[in-house]
Amino acid sequence: MTISNAVDKFTMMSGDRVKIKDLLSSRLTECGWRDEVRLLCRSILQEKGAISSFTVEQLVTEVTPRARSLVPDAVKKELLIKIRTIFDENEADDMDPEEA
Numbered sequence: 001m002t003i004s005n006a007v008d009k010f011t012m013m014s015g016d017r018v019k020i021k022d023l024l025s026s027r028l029t030e031c032g033w034r035d036e037v038r039l040l041c042r043s044i045l046q047e048k049g050a051i052s053s054f055t056v057e058q059l060v061t062e063v064t065p066r067a068r069s070l071v072p073d074a075v076k077k078e079l080l081i082k083i084r085t086i087f088d089e090n091e092a093d094d095m096d097p098e099e100a
Contacts, residue, residue: 007083016086023082027075037067 011017048054
């Protein structure tokens with residue numbers, strides 16, 4: 001199991017996944033990332049406009065790597081800190097009272 005999968009599984013089980021997703025969503029909106037990705041999609045669709053068989057899946061495949069690279073480092077760092085905090089809090093809750 002990768003670290004990403006472990007974090008995903010843990011956050012689902014702990015109920016913190018929704019909090020993390022909400023934080024990410026709000027930060028991406030605040031920094032203008034959503035608008036940038038929307039413009040990127042429009043640009044790609046205009047380029048491919050003559051190709052009527054261009055599918056949503058193809059658009060997602062083309063946009064995803066570029067969209068990921070547009071996520072500001074500050075947002076990535078904030079999310080990483082939040083996830084570490086959640087892990088630390090869970091670890092403290094799981095500690096044996098005799099160890100504390």
